[in-house]
Amino acid sequence: MLxxxxxxxxxxxxxxxYVLLRPERF
Known part of the structure; x- marks a missing residue:
């Protein structure tokens, strides 16, 4: 289904x- x-x-x-704009990165 489209x-x-x-x-x-x-x-x-x-x-x-959300991952790109999150302050902390793992």
Whole structure:
């Protein structure tokens, strides 16, 4: 389904943005 793929891509993008903007990095 295209909608589930779009939601999955949005979740991955949000997670990557969270990791990049996080002050501490591991």
């Amino acid at each position: 909608t589930s793929l779009f939601i999955l891509a949005l979740l991955v993008f949000a997670y990557m943005l």
